[in-house]
Amino acid sequence: MNQERPNEAHAKRIVEQVMAIQLDHADTHGGVDYLTPDGTVALEVTAVTDGDKDGARQALRKSVNKGAPAIALQGCWLVFTGEAQPRMKTFVQRVQPAIAELEHAGETDFFNQRAAIHVLEERELSHIYRPLLEAGVERASYVPHAPHVVDPDHIHQLHVLMGGGGSISGSDEALDRLIEALSEKHDNPKKLRESNAEQRHLFVWLNYDTAFNIARPLQHDEPSWAGGEWGVPSTEPQLDPAITHLWIVHQGSRRGWLWDGESWRELSDL
Numbered sequence: 001m002n003q004e005r006p007n008e009a010h011a012k013r014i015v016e017q018v019m020a021i022q023l024d025h026a027d028t029h030g031g032v033d034y035l036t037p038d039g040t041v042a043l044e045v046t047a048v049t050d051g052d053k054d055g056a057r058q059a060l061r062k063s064v065n066k067g068a069p070a071i072a073l074q075g076c077w078l079v080f081t082g083e084a085q086p087r088m089k090t091f092v093q094r095v096q097p098a099i100a101e102l103e104h105a106g107e108t109d110f111f112n113q114r115a116a117i118h119v120l121e122e123r124e125l126s127h128i129y130r131p132l133l134e135a136g137v138e139r140a141s142y143v144p145h146a147p148h149v150v151d152p153d154h155i156h157q158l159h160v161l162m163g164g165g166g167s168i169s170g171s172d173e174a175l176d177r178l179i180e181a182l183s184e185k186h187d188n189p190k191k192l193r194e195s196n197a198e199q200r201h202l203f204v205w206l207n208y209d210t211a212f213n214i215a216r217p218l219q220h221d222e223p224s225w226a227g228g229e230w231g232v233p234s235t236e237p238q239l240d241p242a243i244t245h246l247w248i249v250h251q252g253s254r255r256g257w258l259w260d261g262e263s264w265r266e267l268s269d270l
């Protein structure tokens, strides 16, 4: 008897809401995760992450989980760093105090190249920029909140995005990488095929452990320096025929894309 996992239940609620259907947990003995009562729609839930393969990423996750609760921020920040930084285990604890000082100085972004020149010239923000440069921060940007984040218990934090795996040109390329990663998961199409449902939905969670070149378009609200390359893909996904619908949703940003077999649509505030 397989238990329903929180990620599965969350995906199910999203699909039910967007499609206006009802789904029942069906994976009690290894089949597809969910089915409509009449059996015409099947849903399988999966995740694409590579966190376990990567020591630096694991160390960063520990640092993010621990946070820096003593250093309050006035807002959330998006922080980009390269892949192979030493001491990732204490990254947030070293970076957050400097970000708090940046806020205090009235700054809303940080660029490492500009900051390096500033430090060489020994200008007024050098003492704040130096620890950020030493920690390997490439860019940091204050992120205005989406309207749904008005929870009084919300604590502002750093959203750390780690680079690596090369850069990508836009959403189409990110989609290609995702399809590549999915092609190694043979179980998903197999379960969907065996469900014999007419509509066979694959729901893919992305999170902060997902490779940067896959998750980037959906990772956060589009940062100000992005050039508009991160909207819905423009190409048809090359899917296993067992998959008729593809959902790609990021757990952090609650944004996603839905392919319904004919076109893409954007999903937000999920």
Ligand SMILES: [Zn+2]
Residues within 6 Å of the ligand: 075, 076, 145, 154, 155, 156, 157
């Ligand atoms: Zn916040």
